[in-house]
Amino acid sequence: MRSDTRAGRLPDPPSPIADDGDAVRFCRTCAFAGACLAVGYGKPELEALHCLVEHVGPYRPGDHVFRTGDPFRAIFAVRAGTVKTSLVDRDGREQVLGFYLPGEVIGLNAIYPEQFPCDAIALENAQFCRFSFPAMSALATRMPAVQQHLFRLLSKELGTASLLAGDHSxxxxxxxxxxxxxxxxxxxxxxxxxxxxxxxxxxxxxxxxxxxxxxxxxxxxxxxxxxxxxxxxxxxxxxxxxxxxxxxxxxxx
Amino acid sequence: MRSDTRAGRLPDPPSPIADDGDAVRFCRTCAFAGACLAVGYGKPELEALHCLVEHVGPYRPGDHVFRTGDPFRAIFAVRAGTVKTSLVDRDGREQVLGFYLPGEVIGLNAIYPEQFPCDAIALENAQFCRFSFPAMSALATRMPAVQQHLFRLLSKELGTASLLAGDHSxxxxxxxxxxxxxxxxxxxxxxxxxxxxxxxxxxxxxxxxxxxxxxxxxxxxxxxxxxxxxxxxxxxxxxxxxxxxxxxxxxxx
DNA sequence: CCCGCTTCTTGATCAGGATCATTCCGGAAG
DNA sequence: CTTCCGGAATGATCCTGATCAAGAAGCGGG
Missing domain, CATH: 1.10.10.10 (Winged helix-like DNA-binding domain superfamily/Winged helix DNA-binding domain)
Known part of the structure; x- marks a missing residue:
């Protein structure tokens, strides 16, 4: 998985980090950095975080990370690549909800309905950290920093969602x-x-x-x-x- | 506070509950019902909930419950009346973000910025349950049901926020x-x-x-x-x- | 290298809703 | 009762951005 055949010469020097080996460097820019670093590397709590994180991917452009209606079990932090989330109404019209860059988190809007309310589609080759949500919220119960972090992530997304709603030119x-x-x-x-x-x-x-x-x-x-x-x-x-x-x-x- | 001079004959039979005495009946329709009832009345945990709840109001139409920029300390469940939240951009144009009915919760979008990003203005005589947020999240740490409930509330609001964004006639x-x-x-x-x-x-x-x-x-x-x-x-x-x-x-x- | 497909750009026209202006209505105050 | 005032309804016009249409440019495959 380190070096596969598609390691051609893509002309993107500012490319997202796709290097599996450099967990520390990636994690510093991840949206969970606050939570992960708060527990401190080397401490036993980090073990707990690592247990519930699973690296998934790579996904190719156009691949679905999850689909509308899939049962909600986990949220995803983008490790590499870009993703769009979108929903398709019954007359088939697509509605793009957002774009997510490396370090950002998708799937938070699935907590309430308990199933994904939208599709998530990779726009580039993409990889993710998959956080089991039951495990995550159990951990949050024991670790206030993690809980706080989830609240903040949710609230932040709430803020950005209302911006698009305005009537703007x-x-x-x-x-x-x-x-x-x-x-x-x-x-x-x-x-x-x-x-x-x-x-x-x-x-x-x-x-x-x-x-x-x-x-x-x-x-x-x-x-x-x-x-x-x-x-x-x-x-x-x-x-x-x-x-x-x-x-x-x-x-x- | 029970009966003041404005007790005229308002023609609204389906009026929101404004009866301070009937806590149980109100709480059954409140957005926190799930959390409150989960702990069960009479149990010691309920004491914890009651400690962090404070009844505030009444507010008169046009009164601010909170203002943009106010430090975030608590979220509010509407007990009676109706509220609108809105933000005012620098050129003074108002932008209504939502209307909240009895039983619904306002202030969740303030968690991330740690100050209220919008005004909340009573549209009718209104009363609230004020939940200290630090106390609430501390309680959530000990009580998974409460934590779960907060996650759900946030996620739910996230869903509704994205609906308005669509291009609709x-x-x-x-x-x-x-x-x-x-x-x-x-x-x-x-x-x-x-x-x-x-x-x-x-x-x-x-x-x-x-x-x-x-x-x-x-x-x-x-x-x-x-x-x-x-x-x-x-x-x-x-x-x-x-x-x-x-x-x-x-x-x- | 050409073909065919998709994406992007650019132009011409159209329509939904904003804006401006006026009138109407209901409640509060005098 | 009259007056006043803000909210609401209705009409006339305008403008932004959608839609329709056509051409240009990138790109993968044979």
């Missing part, structure tokens, strides 16, 4: 989307101004509740205004300040 | 809004087909990301189609099935 949405992605990449140790959009224009549009044509147009205009540089799915935020100003109503208040 | 939004309110009233023991809208058309519109004129027009049309009866803020769902059909894309998938 296409410009605001796209600008905020780019800023948000940049900040999240930066928080995980990648470049926050230069990265690849791992999702299609259609997925972006769907997520932002716009038509893909509109996304194209806005991106093109942003480029002509010097706010971004764009080449296929590679994007550079040339004027993060300006973008932030445009999207600010979605970003902080 | 004005008709769908209004129909789903009415159905949702009805179902929530029904779940708390009130009539699910005949109730008063405690919020203004403007608030509804804001919540649904529509203009208030649009809400007016849709309601008028629904009435002329026989889907609802409407008189001021009193509404009756004459054809809940039909409404549900219209709004179904927002209601379950």
């Amino acid at each position: 296409a410009d605001e949405r796209v600008a905020a989307f780019l800023c948000d992605l940049g900040e999240r990449y930066a928080a995980r140790g990648f470049s926050g101004t230069r990265f690849a959009l791992s999702m299609s224009r259609g997925d972006i549009a769907n997520y932002l509740r716009l038509a893909s044509e509109t996304v194209s147009r806005v991106l093109t205009r942003f480029r002509s205004q010097g706010l971004i540089a764009l080449e296929g799915r590679q994007v550079e935020l040339c004027d993060p300040q300006g973008l932030r100003r445009i999207g600010e109503s979605l970003l902080s208040g | 004005a008709d769908e939004r209004v129909a789903a809004f009415l159905c949702d309110l009805g179902e929530r009233y029904a779940a708390r023991g009130f009539s699910g087909t005949r109730f008063a809208l405690s919020m203004s058309r403007g608030d509804i519109a804001n919540y649904l990301r529509l203009a208030s004129e649009t809400v007016s027009r849709v309601l008028t049309r629904f009435r002329s189609q026989g889907l609802i009866a409407l008189e001021g803020r009193q509404v009756e769902l004459c054809d809940p099935q039909g409404l549900r059909r219209i709004g179904e894309s927002l209601l379950s998938g």
